[in-house]
Amino acid sequence: MNLVELAKAAEVGGSPVEQSDAAAVNRKENRPLYKGREPIYPKLAHGTFRRLKWIVMAIALAIYYVTPWIRWDRGANLPDQAVLIDFPARRFYFFFIEIWPQEVYYLTGLLILAAFSLFLITALAGRVWCGYACPQTVWTDLFIMVERMVEGDRAERIRLAKAPMSAGKLGKLVLKHGIWLLIAMATGGAWVFYFADAPALLRDLVTLQAVPVAYITIGILTFTTYSLGGLMREQVCTYMCPWPRIQAAMQDDESLIVSYKDDRGEPRMPFRKGQDWSKRGDCIDCRQCVAVCPMGIDIRDGQQLECIACALCIDACDDVMVKIGRPKGLIGYDTLLNHDRRKRGEATRVRWLRPRTVLYAGLIAVVGLIMLIALTTRSTLDVNVQHDRNPLFVKLADGSIRNGYTVKILNKEHATAHFSIVFDGLPAHEVSIVGYEPGRTTGIEVAPDRLAAFRVFVAVPADSLKSDLTDINVVVRDEDNDREARSSSIFRGPEK
Amino acid sequence: MAHVADKDPVSGVDTTGHEWDGIKELDNPLPRWWLWVFYACVVWSIGYWIVMPSWPLVSSYTKGVIGFSQRENLIEEIAAAKADQAQWLDRIKTASVEEIRADPQLLEFAMAGGRSAFAVNCSQCHGQGAAGSKGYPNLNDDAWLWGGTPEQILFTITHGIRNADDPDARWSEMPKFGKDGLLDAKQIGDVVEHVLALSGQDHDAARAEAGKAVFVEQCVACHGDDGKGNIELGAPNLTDSIWLYGGDRAAVTESVVNARFGIMPAWGLKLDEATLKQLAVYVHALGGGQ
Numbered sequence: 001m002n003l004v005e006l007a008k009a010a011e012v013g014g015s016p017v018e019q020s021d022a023a024a025v026n027r028k029e030n031r032p033l034y035k036g037r038e039p040i041y042p043k044l045a046h047g048t049f050r051r052l053k054w055i056v057m058a059i060a061l062a063i064y065y066v067t068p069w070i071r072w073d074r075g076a077n078l079p080d081q082a083v084l085i086d087f088p089a090r091r092f093y094f095f096f097i098e099i100w101p102q103e104v105y106y107l108t109g110l111l112i113l114a115a116f117s118l119f120l121i122t123a124l125a126g127r128v129w130c131g132y133a134c135p136q137t138v139w140t141d142l143f144i145m146v147e148r149m150v151e152g153d154r155a156e157r158i159r160l161a162k163a164p165m166s167a168g169k170l171g172k173l174v175l176k177h178g179i180w181l182l183i184a185m186a187t188g189g190a191w192v193f194y195f196a197d198a199p200a201l202l203r204d205l206v207t208l209q210a211v212p213v214a215y216i217t218i219g220i221l222t223f224t225t226y227s228l229g230g231l232m233r234e235q236v237c238t239y240m241c242p243w244p245r246i247q248a249a250m251q252d253d254e255s256l257i258v259s260y261k262d263d264r265g266e267p268r269m270p271f272r273k274g275q276d277w278s279k280r281g282d283c284i285d286c287r288q289c290v291a292v293c294p295m296g297i298d299i300r301d302g303q304q305l306e307c308i309a310c311a312l313c314i315d316a317c318d319d320v321m322v323k324i325g326r327p328k329g330l331i332g333y334d335t336l337l338n339h340d341r342r343k344r345g346e347a348t349r350v351r352w353l354r355p356r357t358v359l360y361a362g363l364i365a366v367v368g369l370i371m372l373i374a375l376t377t378r379s380t381l382d383v384n385v386q387h388d389r390n391p392l393f394v395k396l397a398d399g400s401i402r403n404g405y406t407v408k409i410l411n412k413e414h415a416t417a418h419f420s421i422v423f424d425g426l427p428a429h430e431v432s433i434v435g436y437e438p439g440r441t442t443g444i445e446v447a448p449d450r451l452a453a454f455r456v457f458v459a460v461p462a463d464s465l466k467s468d469l470t471d472i473n474v475v476v477r478d479e480d481n482d483r484e485a486r487s488s489s490i491f492r493g494p495e496k
Numbered sequence: 497m498a499h500v501a502d503k504d505p506v507s508g509v510d511t512t513g514h515e516w517d518g519i520k521e522l523d524n525p526l527p528r529w530w531l532w533v534f535y536a537c538v539v540w541s542i543g544y545w546i547v548m549p550s551w552p553l554v555s556s557y558t559k560g561v562i563g564f565s566q567r568e569n570l571i572e573e574i575a576a577a578k579a580d581q582a583q584w585l586d587r588i589k590t591a592s593v594e595e596i597r598a599d600p601q602l603l604e605f606a607m608a609g610g611r612s613a614f615a616v617n618c619s620q621c622h623g624q625g626a627a628g629s630k631g632y633p634n635l636n637d638d639a640w641l642w643g644g645t646p647e648q649i650l651f652t653i654t655h656g657i658r659n660a661d662d663p664d665a666r667w668s669e670m671p672k673f674g675k676d677g678l679l680d681a682k683q684i685g686d687v688v689e690h691v692l693a694l695s696g697q698d699h700d701a702a703r704a705e706a707g708k709a710v711f712v713e714q715c716v717a718c719h720g721d722d723g724k725g726n727i728e729l730g731a732p733n734l735t736d737s738i739w740l741y742g743g744d745r746a747a748v749t750e751s752v753v754n755a756r757f758g759i760m761p762a763w764g765l766k767l768d769e770a771t772l773k774q775l776a777v778y779v780h781a782l783g784g785g786q
Contacts, residue, residue, distance in 0.1 A: 388625070389625070390625025391623075391627035391636055394627070394634065394636040394783060394784070395634075395737055395738065396737070396738075396784075397637065397733065398737065399737035402637075404636075434781070462737070
């Protein structure tokens with residue numbers, strides 16, 4: 001049936017609903033292994049979930065583009081960018097948090113939190129991440145929005161694609177790809193601002209003074225955004241992304257998934273005015289759910305790997321149900337268990353608290369708590385002591401035994417600090433710090449925000465050692481502030 | 497070989513005609529992306545042959561149009577590194593060792609250079625950690641045969657000890673008291689006990705007392721009245737805990753009978769001035785410098 005026939009059929013039935021000839025191009029039977037990609041022309045949906053998606057898209061894009069421009073005063077000589085990954089200085093700034101490279105476990109914690117959050121939300125409501133918040137979805141949605149603005153909705157886009165090349169078509173194509181490229185470039189452009197002072201970098205970028213890596217990064221991200229969001233679209237989710245494969249393990253029969261209530265919808269048949277709904281299913285086979293699907297599938301075929309749970313088919317179907325006077329929710333968020341329950345005539349229910357969801361939520365709480373404690377008790381002073389390995393010890397002329405150490409003091413404060421060093425656990429001894437007069441162990445200066453290494457010699461008089469190996473603690477104390485760090489080490493001597 | 501079309505009934509795809517244990521290989525086309533990557537690689541490799549060095553010839557190889565050569569890059573990089581170092585080395589050449597030690601930047605450069613020069617030239621005898629071994633002094637401790645100030649260390653490194661190559665080499669020679677018959681066995685035994693007494697070790701008091709006379713007669717000229725040695729002559733301090741050849745009775749006896757004659761090369765004949773100074777700074781900073 002072609003469009004005209006369908007339109008006639010609809011007239012005959014007096015349906016208030018537009019009949020679509022949309023084919024689920026990615027349905028299993030429609031997609032043999034070696035078939036090329038068939039373009040998908042998603043129709044614009046209207047409704048709750050489409051609105052929600054617009055809002056999520058706006059927030060996600062706003063966060064991405066605005067974040068590097070937020071300022072955060074940290075005092076003199078320090079970057080005033082709220083979020084900054086400073087590779088040359090090896091610091092990561094996130095508002096009030098400042099992370100050194102050796103504290104990358106905070107990032108690990110953050111990634112663990114992100115992973116568990118994904119697990120939880122997937123266990124609760126399926127591929128919510130894929131459908132609403134994934135950058136691939138957000139940018140693809142944005143690109144489709146541009147396409148719709150330039151070329152029109154589904155039917156017009158199909159007509160344009162089939163039309164022979166003309167000045168008008170060429171103009172539209174150039175405009176569309178031009179806007180896509182601009183968006184793609186802005187995407188790459190925003191990315192580099194996270195790695196340098198944004199206003200200064202923008203000035204350098206415009207005046208062609210920026211470092212080559214900035215241009216290269218923008219170029220690469222322009223290419224990937226344009227090709228992934230504009231050209232490849234749903235193929236990224238279906239073929240490239242591993243997450244859909246993993247998600248099956250997070251979902252169970254009680255996860256809310258976007259699904260078609262076949263018990264209510266079947267047998268499907270075209271709309272007839274004044275018909276008896278008790279003899280048929282609610283699905284009038286108008287194919288609106290297929291027409292709006294950005295993945296090119298038919299939700300009525302059941303759960304499919306391609307489905308990103310964007311919920312646009314819910315909006316499309318609800319629209320139709322309202323027009324034909326049937327209850328909403330023929331397509332909606334529902335659990336597989338509820339599908340079975342309805343078939344058995346039982347009441348449906350959604351169980352949010354399940355061992356799986358409780359476990360995920362608990363793990364999120366535990367990891368979050370650990371990170372919170374780690375962050376609030378984060379020390380601004382650290383000491384690291386390396387005992388000389390060669391020689392392990394040196395016998396001096398008066399018979400005393402000397403050990404050499406490299407003491408590294410990490411001062412994360414933004415001010416110069418003075419420290420005293422104590423070798424705890426040794427009998428009477430003499431400490432000599434290279435660069436300071438022998439015997440002095442106080443007022444050891446470390447510049448702000450720096451790691452300073454000191455060569456330290458410690459001598460113990462002959463015969464005062466009880467063993468060839470003495471366990472000691474090196475205690476570093478800030479003389480002006482209340483902070484202290486210690487590190488265990490050893491003192492070696494001749495064998496007894 | 498004529499290809500007989502043979503369709504697989506299940507997939508409807510031609511087979512290659514190859515069969516193993518009843519399983520036929522389908523003649524599926526290569527994935528398009530794979531094929532295009534393959535073609536791109538072919539084109540790329542042809543371009544690569546033209547641009548980069550690639551084909552071996554009999555005694556040479558094709559150089560490529562841009563003349564890329566890792567060997568020449570390395571030579572250039574080494575030259576650039578040397579040029580970078582030159583400003584520091586020039587300053588080290590003109591500065592005294594004390595001046596180098598007073599300038600934090602020069603000191604850092606000299607310590608790094610000294611460390612690597614030590615590993616290459618000195619560690620064979622003195623050890624990687626400069627802890628020495630029997631006959632090879634420990635450079636970490638505070639006992640110095642020929643003096644432990646930076647200038648004295650520099651002189652020792654430059655001219656060496658008891659070598660025939662440098663007329664300015666540190667020189668002294670202990671008599672072979674036993675081997676050359678300068679002392680008899682009893683006198684040697686006595687003086688050994690005296691030396692053990694000097695350094696506070698277990699000894700035979702009566703023999704040590706007898707050995708004192710021998711010591712005054714034979715040893716004080718170099719080792720001093722109190723046995724504390726003489727750095728002008730490289731005569732070791734016999735009262736401390738540091739023994740280059742061992743401090744027990746047997747080792748001291750051997751030293752008196754056969755004497756010791758440690759040799760160190762004159763590094764001034766082999767290394768440039770800047771390297772020598774860096775070595776002196778490094779050795780002095782090992783912990784025992786005076």
